[in-house]
Amino acid sequence: MPHDHGHGHIDPASGDRRVAIAIWANGLLTVAQIVGGILSGSLALIADAIHNFSDMASLVIAFGARKIARRPADAKMTFGYGRVEIVAALINYTSLILIGVYLLYEGVMRWIEPSEVAGWTVVILGGVALAVDTLTALLTYSMQKGSVNIRALFLHNLSDALASVAVIVGGTLILLYDLYWVDPAITIGIAAYILYLALTEIGGPIRTLMLGSPPDVDTDAVIAAVSGIDGVEEVHHAHFWQMEEHAVALDTHVVVPRDRWGEIEDIKAAIKSRLKDEFDVEHSTLEFEPADRKHADANLYGHG
Secondary structure, eight states, X not given: OGGGTTSTTOOHHHHHHHHHHHHHHHHHHHHHHHHHHHHHTOHHHHHHHHHHHHHHHHHHHHHHHHHXXXXXXXXXXXXXXXXXXXXXXXXXXXXXXXHHHHHHHHHHHHHHSXXXXXXXXXXXXXXXXXXXXXXXXXXXXXXXXXXXXXXXXXXXXXXXXXXXXXXXHHHHHHHHHOOTTHHHHHHHHHHHHHHHHHHHHTHXXXXXXXXXXXXTXXXXXXXXXXXXXXXXXEEEEEEEEEEETTEEEEEEEEEEOGGGGGGHHHHHHHHHHHHHHHHOOOEEEEEEEEGGGOOTTOOSBSOO
């Protein structure tokens, strides 16, 4: 986002460094886990490696999105580039869903045809993965509170950390009790958790990109407040949306009595002041209509 609004008060350069460190850590971990998973025969370890690879890809996407989002508006992108972070979050959540479905399939296939797993390799690499996942989650924790883009990353890493714990537990059970069925069972559990996280979070980016009304704004209350301002006779054709993740916008038509037409500037100032002070709506576009020439039978919301 421009000015990195809401990113835990971390300046853009520091935030970029954190993401860069996380990219390198996850890249090295992915290579180690894939090699270890192949050598040990652990599907759970390979599943965790694939998830870590998706994290690395997500980090790269998020890193690029952060850079692009800070560009100022220009002739080609008159609203600026802030929404690129919403697009990045959507890509990352979609990748999580695809990975979850794939791991679920692989886990079921391995359950049907189980194979021997080298427990020690699983435990050791699972421990390394847990350390890296925890580091990455800590690097992005304070940044994710005000950014859907970084939140997608944080949830990637949080699920990875929990998956690593599950992998360690599975490897320990294999070592102690030869419970090889635990490996595909853990893989299925990891897949189910990934799908749960992605499906519960993906709605936010989709809503924003679909120009849905901001979920934390009571649109009826805003309309009532504007309608209650002295000089406003009616409000219609209202559109609420988010210019960026934290920038709520309102476009609407405002009907003013003909005998108050000379007070439009004062009425406009009163509307904008109330929108900002009471609802944190800093961007509004108001089209005024005299009462004797207003749109007939106009809908409150939309263009109808």
